[in-house]
Amino acid sequence: MGRNPYDEVPYPGVPFAQTHPDRLAVLGALLGMHPAPVDRCRVLELGCGDGANLIPMAVVLPEARFVGIDAAGAPIARGRSVVGRLGLKNVALRRQDLRAFAQRPGPDAEPFDESRSDPRTRHRLRVAE
Numbered sequence: 001m002g003r004n005p006y007d008e009v010p011y012p013g014v015p016f017a018q019t020h021p022d023r024l025a026v027l028g029a030l031l032g033m034h035p036a037p038v039d040r041c042r043v044l045e046l047g048c049g050d051g052a053n054l055i056p057m058a059v060v061l062p063e064a065r066f067v068g069i070d071a072a073g074a075p076i077a078r079g080r081s082v083v084g085r086l087g088l089k090n091v092a093l094r095r096q097d098l099r100a101f102a103q104r105p106g107p108d109a110e111p112f113d114e115s116r117s118d119p120r121t122r123h124r125l126r127v128a129e
Contacts, residue, residue, distance in 0.1 A: 004072040011075060013052025019045075019116055020057060021064065036113035039063050046070075046117040051079030051093045058083075058091035065110070066091040069101050 017023065021038045028035040036042070041064045045054055048068025058066045068091070070076050076095040083091055094101075 004074075007072050007074040011049055011072075013049040013075065013079075015053050015056045019053060021061065021114060024114060041065075041113045042110060043067070044069070044112040044115040046098065046115070048076075048079070048093060050075040051083065051091065054091055054093075055079065055082055055086070055088070058088050059086065062090055064090060067112075068093045069096050069098065071095065071097055 021041045021043065025035040025038050025041075039061060041061070043054070043057070043064065043066045045066070045068045048054060048070050049072070051068050054066040054068050057064070068076075068079070070093070073095045076093050079093045083093065
């Protein structure tokens with residue numbers, strides 16, 4: 001993959017409380033669904049940037065599994081640095097094209113209980129022609 005415009009200009013990431021598995025589990029239960037146990041949920045985030053939304057969840061839910069995919073390498077590198085400094089083993093941040101992920105999701109892509117894409121970052125999920 002070549003350089004991505006988001007590699008040139010930093011795009012600050014922030015956590016979004018409305019995407020926390022606790023909140024989504026409550027909403028699902030209120031709607032009559034049977035969500036996965038929050039403490040062991042598996043979350044996929046497309047267009048994760050630097051992982052700023054996933055990393056705090058990984059800290060407070062150590063038995064859960066978080067995978068973030070983004071086409072931009074610089075934010076992924078920043079996020080991986082944070083993950084390494086925190087010693088987190090339950091979060092993987094991957095620089096990958098969405099089509100490549102769909103074809104070869106990798107060893108950390110077991111079935112997910114939740115998947116999401118922030119509408120503000122969806123355009124970063126470059127799909128190859």
